[in-house]
Amino acid sequence: MKKILIANRGEIASRVIGACREMGIETIAIYSDADRDLPYVNEADFSFRIGEPPVGKSYLQADAILELAVNEGADAIHPGYGFLSENSDFVRKAEEKGLVFIGPSSEIIEKMGDKVIARQTMMDAGIPVVxxxxxxxxxxxxxxxxxxxxxxxxxxxxxxxxxxxxxxxxxxxxxxxxxxxxxxxxxxxxxxxxxxxxxxYISEARHIEVQVFGDAHGNIVHLYERECSVQRRNQKVLEEAPSPSISEEARQRICESAVRAARSVGYTNAGTVEFIMDENEQFYFLEMNTRLQVEHRVTEMITGLDLVEWQILAARGEKLPLVQEEIQKNGHALEFRIYAEDPVKFMPSPGTLEVFTYPETPGFIMDRTYSEGNQVTPFYDPLISKAVISGEDRARALSKAEKILGEMRIEGVKSNLPLFERMLQEEEFLSGNYTTSYLKKTKITG
Known part of the structure; x- marks a missing residue:
């Protein structure tokens, strides 16, 4: 595998480019007219315009993307997340053209990507569903x-x-x-x-997900869980690993259930099994995302593993680098999704990102979609960047986060930084004992 086309944009494209560079693999980026000046376009070895800004005319142009991949001599497609990442027809077409899809097979995506079919599959495997x-x-x-x-x-x-x-x-x-x-x-x-x-809808619940990985040799492992209960309009805003709120016994049960879920469909590559958990630590299957997650970085922080590298290794037909007993978790990590949006109304705030500065310190990764001077357009999710912060334990990670976010400067667009600054002062969040309704109850005045 010498050249990979990344069928995505922004920070996830940059993330894949970085991993490929470490592995000595060339990358092809695609961009819409609205994204031509974003950092990832210049970071790739090769970059090509794919269309006009609307996703239907650019990042969802499956045939055009595959034609470009073939014409430019790509060996594989990395879908990132969103867009075509869980589109089984796209995967099937890629396979038919001799391209390796860095993810599960089209059959698995079809089964687990369709949430209705996935629910029935889990029920057949004996896993409780909502x-x-x-x-x-x-x-x-x-x-x-x-x-x-x-x-x-x-x-x-x-x-x-x-x-x-x-x-x-x-x-x-x-x-x-x-x-x-x-x-x-x-x-x-x-x-x-x-x-x-x-x-x-189960109110006052926790949203817990488990990272799983499978290879073509029948090996399936989990890389522990992530807490994803801080959400606005059902979209995750902050994630942390491990979950600060569940017992060790519940952690073991939910991780074992995720592996059983993946094994029931012969899963390969990266996947995430999402659960909702009630106050009694009874959990229910929600869905399985057959791709890399936005929040995969917190799992990397606590395991020391490169999940994109693992994806590529699995796609090449290699065995997973580690067996379950060799995968250990250490410390604590949080991911803050920094959006260009009004922090009170949660409405997008497009415009020019005039100032975007932040400190550099060990245990802190900034995955950027935009840099200073870039235009945050209304065509896509208004994610400016992801601030991923780790510490020896949760208290130290939170203390570091307060310092880093406090020194961060964003001007030209509104952002949700005030939300995070307020959260880092609130006892309910600091205790780790919060649910999916937490953000609805948090009042931000800027």
Missing amino acids: PGSEDGLAEIQAAVEKAESIGYPVMLKASGGGGGIGMQLCFGQAELEKHFGSVKARAKAYFGNEEVFLEK
Whole structure:
């Protein structure tokens, strides 16, 4: 594997480029007109325009991306996350063109990428799932009937993709009817599949996910869990590893369940099994993301492993570098997703990033999408960067985070830095005993 095309943008493209450079692999970047000046474009060995800013005319242009990969002599495609990363048709086409897809097979993505099929697969494997619809819901009437049977509130979700973009919390029939069409439209626009389904919404719960890895030789391991309960509009804002709030017994059970889930489908490459956990530490399967996660860095921090390198090794058909007993966790890590958005209303704040400075210190990684002078456009997720901070334990990681974020300067666009600064002063967050409703209760005045 000598040359990899990265079918993505921003900080994840930079992340993959860095790992490939360490492995002596050339990289091809693609960019839309809106992204031509972003850092990753210059970091790659080769860069090519893929289209106009809207994702449907650029980063979702599957045929054009594959044609470029073949024409430029790429051996493989790294999808990053989002966009085409969980699109089984894209993977199948790549395989047909002789390209290695750095991820699971199209069959596995089809089974686990479709949330409805994944739920049934997990039930067959004996893993508890959140009560919800057994099939996709094509019409609003079917959705209303299912919601009435499981009880409100319910979460309306896209079958073909994860993340806050593809879901909507509904407290009653009026909200369900209001949002049904728009969620279907977003699902089609972002994931190429308009099918939706319903799940019972469990309030005051923790969102815990487990990083898993598999190879072509039948080896499957976990790399421990991540706490992802700090969310706004069902989108993660802060993640940490390990979870500060679960018992060691629950940690063992949830990690073993994640491995069992992956083994039930013969999983290969990087994947994440997501669970919701109630106050009694009973957990339920939510979904499996058949790709690298935005928050993979915190797992790297506590394990000392390079997950992108592992992805490439697995895609080359090699065995995983370590067996389960050799994978150890040390210290604590947090990831702060820094968005160009109003910190009170959580609305995007596009504009020119005039100032973006931060200190450099050991145990701190800044994965940037934008640099000073770049234009933060309204076409994509307004993630400026991810600040990943580690320490010998959670208290030291939090202390370091307070110092680093306090010295960070962002001007030209609004950002959510005030949110994090407030969180780092609040006892509920500092205690580690918080749930997915935490951010809704946090009042930020700037």
